[in-house]
Amino acid sequence: MGLKKSFFFLSVWCILLSLLLVLLVFFICSTIKSGYPPGGIEIGSDGVIIPLEQPTTAQQCVITLLTYFQWLSCIIVPVSGLGVAAVLFYRIKLKKPIKLLQAGTEHIRANDLDFSIPAVSTDELGQICAAFETMRLELLKTNQALWRQAEERKRLNAAFAHDLRNPITVLKGSLKLLRNGTADEQAIDRLESYTLRIEQYVEAMSSIQRIEQMPVRVSEVAARTLRTELEETARLFAPALDIALSVPDMGTLQIDHGIFLNVAENLIGNAARFARTKVEITLAIEKDILFLSVVDDGPGFPAELIKSGPKPFGKVEENSEHFGMGLYSSSLLCQKHGGNLRLENSPAGAITITSEKQSRKKMQKVVK
Incomplete structure (x- = not known):
């Protein structure tokens, strides 16, 4: 029942009860007055005037008060009935939804959306409560979307900073x-190549909102070029370690050169950080799948990391110089290139990371 109908219904019933109560008051007061002497005179049928018993002064006061009370009840009782109708209307129809709306407003003012407004009725206030709950859910969705965007921006910035560190090194x-x-001629070429690579990387990252949106630009790259770059990367990232590099002559490959170098540098840099004495790097192709294997003799990956895979800002050790994004961004880049990244520990404690791709334009990377 709507608010208007509810108020009208309660008002009518309370007024009817008030009228019944007024009649009851008149009846009771008349009954009480009938018990007192009426006073005055009585004229008989023969014309004889018979004086009646006169009420005493106290009895006359009671009769007068009862008469006044009867007439006052005709005003006070109906007005009181309307007041009772208003109180009942508030307690039955208004109190609960108003309380819920006030509590919800306080929650929102405190930036707390972890609450709900239950359905209280189907009247106008119930519809307002339902609309308030819909608004709360929309605000919650908006806040969650903003939080996800902030987290994604945080991940993107961390990946951006991490991936720039390697070419800057x-x-x-x-x-x-x-x-x-x-320096020789190769050093000059390397400066030019890495400067161009940073420029392209900054341009690509400035136009995306998520790491997964990074474009893949496949081009022809000679295997001997990859060998030279892997050798130089290992020499720069692990100058004090024994480096074993194996890259057979595989001709020309169809890959995204920038993605390959980003992943290779991340894996070699990670191995160099934890290796004790040596790092082994192997590049191979098998059935149009390119494998990159990086093996170190360090302590190995934690079991949880191998089980759940790389996570953003996941760190094996607390180090302010590292954001914990290397393996995670490498995994995403491998997936962008159509491959994957796998972490393994050998019985001797070595570490294996694998990524693969299924065609000539796809690659598989294995790091042990």
């Missing part, structure tokens, strides 16, 4: 060679 090493006067 190469540039710093090349500049050191130039300062020492030991």
Whole structure:
């Protein structure tokens, strides 16, 4: 029943009860007055005037008060009935939904959306409560979307910073060679290549909102070029370690050169951080699948990391210089290239990471 109908219904019933109560008051007061002497005179049928018993002064006061009470009840009782109708209307129809709306407003004011407004009725206030609950759910969805966007932006910024660190390390090493006067033509080419790569990477990252949106640009790359780059990367990232590199002559490959180098640098840099004495790097192709294997003799990956896979900002050790994004971004880049990343520990404690792709334009990377 709507609010208007509810109020009208309660008002009518309360007024009817008030009228019944007024009649009851008149009846009771008349009954009480009938018990007192009426006073006055009585004229008989023969014309004889008979004086009646006169009420005493106290009895006359009671009769007067009862008469006044009867007439006052005609005003006070119906008005009181309307007041009772208003109170009942508030308690039955208004109190609960108003209380729920006030509580919901306080929650929203405190930036707390972890509550709900239950359905209280189908009247106008019930519809307002339902609309309030719909608004709360929409606000909750909006906040969750904003939170996810903020987290994604955080991941993107961390990946951006992490992936820039590797080519900058190469540039710093090349500049050191130039300062020492030991640079050769390859150092100059490397400076030019990595500067162009950083420029392309910044351009790509500035136009995307998620790491997964990074474009894949497949081009022809000679295997000997990859060998040279892997050798230089290993020398710059692990100068004090024994490096074993195996890259057979595989001709020309169809891959995204930038993605390959990003993943390779992340895996080699990760192995160099935890290796004790040596790092083994192997590049191979099998049935149009390219394998990159990086093996170190370090302590191995934690069991949880192998079980659940790389996570954003996941760190094996607390180090402010590392964001914990290397393996995670490598996994995403491998998937962008149509492959995957697998982490394994050998019985001897070595680590294996695998990524694969299913066609000539796809690659598989294995890091042990």
